[in-house]
Amino acid sequence: MALDLYQLKAxxxxxxxxxxxxxxxxxxxxxSAVSHAVAKLGRGVKDELFTRTGNKLAxxxxxxxxxxxxxxxxxxxxxxxERIGAVKNKNAGTIRLGATVEFGTTLLVKYLKDFIKSNPxxxxxxxxxxxxxxxxxxxxxxxxxxxxxHKAEGLEKTPLFREEYAVIASREFVREFRIRRPLDLxxxxxxxxxxxxxWWGNFLNAxxxxxxxxxxxxxxxxxxxxxxxxxxxxxxVGFVPRYCVLKELKAxxxxxxxxxxxxxxxxxxxxxxxxxxGLERHRNLVGYLKNIKATQLERA
Amino acid sequence: MALDLYQLKAxxxxxxxxxxxxxxxxxxxxxSAVSHAVAKLGRGVKDELFTRTGNKLAxxxxxxxxxxxxxxxxxxxxxxxERIGAVKNKNAGTIRLGATVEFGTTLLVKYLKDFIKSNPxxxxxxxxxxxxxxxxxxxxxxxxxxxxxHKAEGLEKTPLFREEYAVIASREFVREFRIRRPLDLxxxxxxxxxxxxxWWGNFLNAxxxxxxxxxxxxxxxxxxxxxxxxxxxxxxVGFVPRYCVLKELKAxxxxxxxxxxxxxxxxxxxxxxxxxxGLERHRNLVGYLKNIKATQLERA
DNA sequence: GAATACTATGAATTATACTAATATGCCGCG
DNA sequence: CGCGGCATATTAGTATAATTCATAGTATTC
Numbered sequence: 052m053a054l055d056l057y058q059l060k061a062x063x064x065x066x067x068x069x070x071x072x073x074x075x076x077x078x079x080x081x082x083s084a085v086s087h088a089v090a091k092l093g094r095g096v097k098d099e100l101f102t103r104t105g106n107k108l109a110x111x112x113x114x115x116x117x118x119x120x121x122x123x124x125x126x127x128x129x130x131x132x133e134r135i136g137a138v139k140n141k142n143a144g145t146i147r148l149g150a151t152v153e154f155g156t157t158l159l160v161k162y163l164k165d166f167i168k169s170n171p172x173x174x175x176x177x178x179x180x181x182x183x184x185x186x187x188x189x190x191x192x193x194x195x196x197x198x199x200x201h202k203a204e205g206l207e208k209t210p211l212f213r214e215e216y217a218v219i220a221s222r223e224f225v226r227e228f229r230i231r232r233p234l235d236l237x238x239x240x241x242x243x244x245x246x247x248x249x250w251w252g253n254f255l256n257a258x259x260x261x262x263x264x265x266x267x268x269x270x271x272x273x274x275x276x277x278x279x280x281x282x283x284x285x286x287x288v289g290f291v292p293r294y295c296v297l298k299e300l301k302a303x304x305x306x307x308x309x310x311x312x313x314x315x316x317x318x319x320x321x322x323x324x325x326x327x328x329g330l331e332r333h334r335n336l337v338g339y340l341k342n343i344k345a346t347q348l349e350r351a
Numbered sequence: 352m353a354l355d356l357y358q359l360k361a362x363x364x365x366x367x368x369x370x371x372x373x374x375x376x377x378x379x380x381x382x383s384a385v386s387h388a389v390a391k392l393g394r395g396v397k398d399e400l401f402t403r404t405g406n407k408l409a410x411x412x413x414x415x416x417x418x419x420x421x422x423x424x425x426x427x428x429x430x431x432x433e434r435i436g437a438v439k440n441k442n443a444g445t446i447r448l449g450a451t452v453e454f455g456t457t458l459l460v461k462y463l464k465d466f467i468k469s470n471p472x473x474x475x476x477x478x479x480x481x482x483x484x485x486x487x488x489x490x491x492x493x494x495x496x497x498x499x500x501h502k503a504e505g506l507e508k509t510p511l512f513r514e515e516y517a518v519i520a521s522r523e524f525v526r527e528f529r530i531r532r533p534l535d536l537x538x539x540x541x542x543x544x545x546x547x548x549x550w551w552g553n554f555l556n557a558x559x560x561x562x563x564x565x566x567x568x569x570x571x572x573x574x575x576x577x578x579x580x581x582x583x584x585x586x587x588v589g590f591v592p593r594y595c596v597l598k599e600l601k602a603x604x605x606x607x608x609x610x611x612x613x614x615x616x617x618x619x620x621x622x623x624x625x626x627x628x629g630l631e632r633h634r635n636l637v638g639y640l641k642n643i644k645a646t647q648l649e650r651a
Numbered sequence: 652g653a654a655t656a657c658t659a660t661g662a663a664t665t666a667t668a669c670t671a672a673t674a675t676g677c678c679g680c681g
Numbered sequence: 682c683g684c685g686g687c688a689t690a691t692t693a694g695t696a697t698a699a700t701t702c703a704t705a706g707t708a709t710t711c
Contacts, residue, residue, distance in 0.1 A: 052432045052442065056356035057699075071658060084700050086659060091699095096435050106657065106708050113435050120431035124424050131420035132352045135396050135413050142352065357668075371689060384669050386690060391668095406677055406688065 052095055054120075061088035062100060062114075063121040067190050069108040092117075122326055133331055136172055143172030144332050149186060149195035153275045153295055154319070155179035159196065166339045173332045187322060194323045194336060201320075207328050211319040212343055218254065218308040219279070219296055220288040230288070230308055237264040240287030242278045246271050254290050257313065279305070292317075352395055354420075361388035362400060362414075363421040367490050369408040392417075422626050433631055436472050443472030444632050449486060449495035453575045453595050454619070455479035459496065466639045473632045487622060494623045494636060501620075507628050511619040512643055518554065518608040519579070519596055520588040530588070530608055537564040540587030542578045546571050554590050557613070579605070592617075 064074035065085060075082040093100050100114040110118060129144065136142035150159050156179055167175055178186070183195040188203065198214060220230070228239040244250040246269055255263050270287055272278050278289040279296055283304050299305035321337050328334070364374035365385060375382040393400050400414040410418060429444065436442035450459050456479055467475055478486070483495040488503065498514060520530070528539040544550040546569055555563045570587055572578050578589040579596055583604050599605035621637050628634070 052435070054428050054431060072656085080699095081701055082658070083660085083702080087699075087701095090659080098435070103658090103708095116431055116434045120427050123427040127420050127423040127427070128354050131354060131416055134416045135352070135398065138413060138416075139398065372687090380668095381670055382689070383671080383691090387668075390690080403677095403689090 054095070054117075055092065056124075058088045058092035058095070059117065059121050059124065061085045062092050062117060063125065065089055065101070065108070066110060066114065066118050066121070126327060126329075129327075130330060137331065141172045143170070144330070145174045145176060145193075146332055146336055147176045147178060147191070147193045148336070149178045149180065149183045149192040149197075151183070151197060152179045152181060153292070154196065154198075158294055162343060163339075166336065170332070170335060173335070175336075184322070187324070190324075193327065194321060194333060196319060196321055196340070198317045198319050200318070201322060205325045207323050207325045209321040209337055209341060211321055211340055214317050214319055215293040216253065216290060216317075217293040217296065217300075218288055218290055218312075219282050219299070219305045220308050221283055221285045222303065222306050224282075224285045224288065225306060225308060227285075233258055233262050233309065233312075234264045236266060236288060239268065241266045241269045242272055242281050242287040242289040243269050244271070244273060244275070244278070251290050354395070354417075355392065356424075358388045358392035358395070359417070359421050359424065361385045362392050362417060363425065365389055365401070365408070366410055366414065366418050366421070426627060426629075429627075430630060437631065441472045443470070444630070445474040445476060445493075446632055446636055447476045447478060447491070447493045448636070449478045449480065449483045449492040449497075451483070451497060452479045452481060453592065454496065454498075458594055462643060463639075466636065470632070470635060473635070475636075484622070487624070490624075493627065494621060494633060496619060496621055496640070498617045498619050500618070501622060505625045507623050507625045509621040509637055509641060511621060511640060514617050514619055515593045516553065516590060516617075517593040517596065517600075518588055518590050518612075519582050519599070519605045520608050521583055521585045522603065522606050524582075524585045524588065525606060525608060527585075533558055533562050533609065533612075534564045536566060536588060539568065541566045541569045542572055542581050542587040542589040543569050544571070544573060544575070544578070551590050 061074065061078065061080075061084070064077050065071055068074050068077065071085050071089075072082050075085045078085065089100060096113055096117075098113040099111050100117065101108045102111055103109070132142075133144045136144065148159075148163075149155075155177060160177065163175065167173070178192060180186070183192065183197045184199075184201050184203065186192045187195045187206075196211070201208070218236075224230075224239070229235065230239065241251065243266075251266055268287075270281070272281060275291055275295055278291055279299065281287065282289040283299065288308060293300075296305055300307060321340055323333055323337070328337075361374065361378065361380075361384070364377050365371055368374050368377065371385050371389070372382050375385045378385065389400060396413055396417075398413040399411050400417065401408045402411055403409070432442075433444045436444060448459075449455075455477060460477065463475065467473070478492060480486070483492065483497045484499075484501050484503065486492045487495045487506075496511070501508070518536075524530075524539070529535065530539065541551065543566075551566055555566075568587075570581070572581060575591055575595055578591055579599065581587065582589040583599065588608060593600075593607075596605055600607055621640055623633055623637070628637075
């Protein structure tokens, strides 16, 4: 039978992407090469590896066995490369780190400076997107930082810190509209990610029924940064994660409208595949991330 | 870095045998090919894999890391091949089974007939030698059956059954020399594996001090079968594992000289490497062997 | 039904694994 | 010391396999 590593690599990429073309891109090969390799592997085990219904690929039973084997084998090889690299203090591997756009672009890159400095062998690539779970499951990302609570087979979930939300506006705006209590929001401009009210719902639910304002004049902006900038321009009040506006609050270009109010708190989590959690660079990074405290974030 | 399977195979064989020439034999390649492969692997990881003091090879730190990786990777690949073979009910792998010469040639081959029949995909190769542990550790054997109690790192030890010893001789011999009690052995021919008395020591130690004969006329034969045949020819009394002479005792060509005596009992054990114990064919075979009972052996 | 996207196949090309022949180095032996 | 025997490294040539290019086949979409 004599399983071949090149063929398994090709097969694995196809199995992950369920596409020969996509797999070939990932492997920096031609589609033809991938097709040849998988075909040869199939001849080797004397069985089909994929079934196709229409043009959708799916693994056969034999294919599923090989998939699990690939996971294990490539994991072992990666661990070896990592350890060998560590011995020589370089080339200890790459981490493709995913995070939400806002958190990633503002705080994460700054906060990780120390980690990157103290792990010179480890290379970190960043991908800031809104969809993180699927790329992780498809092995396009190694580790993701997300504030959504996912549950998926074979996923390791490590809680990080709580994110607090804040109602923000420019000082002038607060003065002009005399905003003192939540109920005052009924009469002024509201900046929101959505028109429906889901976004501010999190804020409203934290209030007693009697104190909930009816939000009328809602402006939709599909990006947190846009909301912040709009708020600074005096276009309305926004409801955003506090870590996004730490600088602005400090510089007084924005104010925390209800500083005394205990608002919604969401948790940030780190996710990675259990089957790859043993990699040293993964353990190191997650360990480092776990030490992030809200206070440290504010200093950043 | 890109670890290559061909290179790892070559490296692994060299690491196991600590010899390029021996490794090349095992891989059915030329010594040159193995040298090339290992050299290339070394270039790949940018480090030496072996140190040589005089002409003795030893693993470097990096080599040791790769060795462990090889164990894991090839184990995974073997499991995959086994499972894929099992799906199609054939080619489920090979077991190189080692056992002591006497036990192997007489009982084991017969007893395993059923196992081989009911596991048509599994191919069993036999190696009957006196030295079993070292070949197992060097991966020249997969499973061994031995009556010695070994202790080695990473070895799984499964007790099988107890072997009983018996003092045997031809009926005519017993009559001629009037052998009734152990003390009577002082005056007749003794067949032994060694001249020193180690062999019969096991028998003597089972007796009270006063009943121990002084063995004088010892004939050395370096093979159990030779002792049995000599005993049948009336050349003396032998001291052999009972399972070796079950047929002869039944056919009355030999008699159990002291049937009432409780003699030394040794245990038979199955050994295999822990790191390979997860193979299905291994589990199946060991499970089968564990069901061997002394009574079944006698029927055989 | 034409256009598009994806996959399979065959021949040509390129890369590389393997061998044969040979050189080098290490050990033991007189 | 010098020699033969043994094990490993090196070099150059060959054989094998991997990759590509060009192309044909097969769904899917509009």
